[in-house]
Amino acid sequence: ESVLTQSPGTLSLSPGERATLSCRASQSVRSSYLAWYQQRPGQAPRLLIYGASSRATGVPDRFSGSGSGTDFTLTISRLEPEDFAVYYCQQYGSSPLWTFGQGTKVEIK
Amino acid sequence: QITLKESGPTLVKPTQTLTLTCTFSGFSLSTSGVAVAWIRQPPGKALEWLALIYWDDDDRYNPSLESRLTITKDTSKNQVVLTMTNMDPVDTATYYCAHRRGGSSLIDYWGQGTLVTVSS
Numbered sequence: 477e478s479v480l481t482q483s484p485g486t487l488s489l490s491p492g493e494r495a496t497l498s499c500r501a502s503q504s505v506r507s508s509y510l511a512w513y514q515q516r517p518g519q520a521p522r523l524l525i526y527g528a529s530s531r532a533t534g535v536p537d538r539f540s541g542s543g544s545g546t547d548f549t550l551t552i553s554r555l556e557p558e559d560f561a562v563y564y565c566q567q568y569g570s571s572p573l574w575t576f577g578q579g580t581k582v583e584i585k
Numbered sequence: 586q587i588t589l590k591e592s593g594p595t596l597v598k599p600t601q602t603l604t605l606t607c608t609f610s611g612f613s614l615s616t617s618g619v620a621v622a623w624i625r626q627p628p629g630k631a632l633e634w635l636a637l638i639y640w641d642d643d644d645r646y647n648p649s650l651e652s653r654l655t656i657t658k659d660t661s662k663n664q665v666v667l668t669m670t671n672m673d674p675v676d677t678a679t680y681y682c683a684h685r686r687g688g689s690s691l692i693d694y695w696g697q698g699t700l701v702t703v704s705s
Contacts, residue, residue, distance in 0.1 A: 508690070509690050511691065511692075513632075519697075520681055520695040520696065520697055520698050521632065521681075521695055522695075523691070523692070523693050526691050526693075532693070564631065564632060566632075566692075568690030568691075571645075571648055572634055572647045572648060572649075573622075573634060573637060573645055573647075573690075574622070574624075574634040574690075574692065575634070576631050576632040576633070576634070577631065578630075578631045579631055
């Protein structure tokens with residue numbers, strides 16, 4: 477089973493700043509099988525990025541994903557107030573089918 | 586428009602069996618490639634995939650919980666049911682059902698979730 481490790485655990489930033497979130501896999505992941513989700517308090521996760529770098533429908537272009545192999549990154553170019561949330565990376569594998577990272581919380585500094 | 590909604594008990598006792606229902610709209614589980622998953626999230630913790638059922642009744646389970654889980658579907662009612670046996674306080678979590686995009690690995694739509702507390 478491939479484990480996803482996200483860093484940092486918490487990111488304290490101000491609105492307008494750039495956020496860089498990391499997701500590292502213990503085994504190589506096909507880029508097409510790497511996704512990012514945003515979860516606001518009390519809400520279900522929302523798909524942001526799939527295939528490592530493709531934005532889901534309706535996702536602002538300040539969100540971008542990159543990476544390959546075992547290292548993936550989610551970047552938020554300029555933080556808006558609604559972007560302060562928890563972000564999870566997710567991979568699709570064989571067994572279990574999906575695993576998630578432990579999350580990175582982006583909080584207001 | 587795809588929507589999903591979970592329903593079931595909010596409180597179960599240890600050793601009891603949990604039964605959750607996912608009622609969905611906007612797609613059919615008889616369409617080739619479509620699947621519905623269950624995922625849970627303990628309070629303040631990360632997400633954990635539990636089970637998946639495909640349009641053709643094939644299913645998959647998280648190996649760590651497979652012996653306790655059963656997933657079924659009722660296509661005519663647009664429902665998917667998850668049962669989890671021998672509930673324990675560590676199973677306290679918000680349980681989500683979600684739509685898997687046909688023919689892909691992508692979970693693209695989620696229900697709002699339902700919080701299940703396991704306590705005597």
